Amino acid sequence: MAAVLLDGKAIAQGVEDRVRDRVDALKAKGCIPGLMVILVGEDPASQTYVNNKEKACQRLGLRSRILRLPQSASQEELEEAIRAANEDSSVHGILVQLPLPKGLNEARALALILPGKDVDGFHDINAGRLMRGDKGVVACTPKGAMHMLKSAGISIAGKEAVVVGRSNIVGKPMAMLLLQENATVTMCHSRTQDLPAHTRQADILVVAIGRPRFITADMVKDGAVVVDVGMNRVDGKWCGDVDFGPVSERAAYITPVPGGVGKMTIAMLMENTVLAAEEAWAGQ
Numbered sequence: 001m002a003a004v005l006l007d008g009k010a011i012a013q014g015v016e017d018r019v020r021d022r023v024d025a026l027k028a029k030g031c032i033p034g035l036m037v038i039l040v041g042e043d044p045a046s047q048t049y050v051n052n053k054e055k056a057c058q059r060l061g062l063r064s065r066i067l068r069l070p071q072s073a074s075q076e077e078l079e080e081a082i083r084a085a086n087e088d089s090s091v092h093g094i095l096v097q098l099p100l101p102k103g104l105n106e107a108r109a110l111a112l113i114l115p116g117k118d119v120d121g122f123h124d125i126n127a128g129r130l131m132r133g134d135k136g137v138v139a140c141t142p143k144g145a146m147h148m149l150k151s152a153g154i155s156i157a158g159k160e161a162v163v164v165g166r167s168n169i170v171g172k173p174m175a176m177l178l179l180q181e182n183a184t185v186t187m188c189h190s191r192t193q194d195l196p197a198h199t200r201q202a203d204i205l206v207v208a209i210g211r212p213r214f215i216t217a218d219m220v221k222d223g224a225v226v227v228d229v230g231m232n233r234v235d236g237k238w239c240g241d242v243d244f245g246p247v248s249e250r251a252a253y254i255t256p257v258p259g260g261v262g263k264m265t266i267a268m269l270m271e272n273t274v275l276a277a278e279e280a281w282a283g284q
């Protein structure tokens with residue numbers, strides 16, 4: 001039986017509708033939520049992502065600014081830009097687009113962003129809060145993936161959840177969120193021995209490794225929930241890390257690519273930015 005599609009477009013639309021209402025409420029009080037995106041260099045994928053973020057801000061009525069620094073920008077220039085955005089009260093959220101060009105120190109740059117303006121949830125303090133199960137800003141992609149599971153009414157407590165990929169942006173925070181919801185979580189990565197033996201145990205399988213169609217049907221349990229975070233360009237078309245056609249014959253639920261988790265990431269970025277603006281406004 002074919003899996004039920006977890007429709008990122010529709011679910012993200014619902015999130016955006018609620019965010020738009022919150023933007024309107026803030027504006028009525030005299031606060032325009034503002035996002036500053038810092039983009040260093042000319043990486044084409046990053047340019048596309050940043051443009052999509054700007055379009056989302058326009059759709060929902062947020063103020064957006066993109067600061068473009070040249071590929072040759074120094075660490076000092078990047079850090080100066082972050083300090084200026086920290087001090088600018090019209091900027092509620094700051095996002096440094098990753099990856100940074102070689103030679104720039106990502107960890108040092110991210111640590112400079114004020115935790116309250118860190119709408120990516122990548123600051124050590126926000127990552128630490130997530131680890132401890134405390135309230136903080138949660139990274140957009142895993143937050144979006146969790147929202148998809150919840151909005152489909154998928155129960156998580158007590159389930160075997162397997163996360164493939166251990167990045168700081170997706171894999172690690174995703175594992176923490178699943179753990180918070182009382183799943184039994186296994187993290188797999190490039191050095192995992194016998195990956196299929198692990199993935200076949202998964203009631204919930206989250207894949208974020210950046211390898212096109214890597215997860216094949218024989219690696220998936222019947223009736224599993226499959227969340228594909230991959231975004232790969234193959235022969236001019238987008239595809240995920242999951243071999244969508246055959247896997248969707250076996251899974252109970254699956255996220256498509258495109259139109260799945262990717263749509264949620266931007267919606268959650270908008271939500272995190274509005275949340276940061278609400279908190280800044282309340283704290284004035």
Ligand code: GUN
Nearest residue numbers: 095096097098099120140
């Ligand atoms: N590059 C790829 N995904 C992301 C993301 O979620 N945030 C940032 N800042 N950069 C990225």
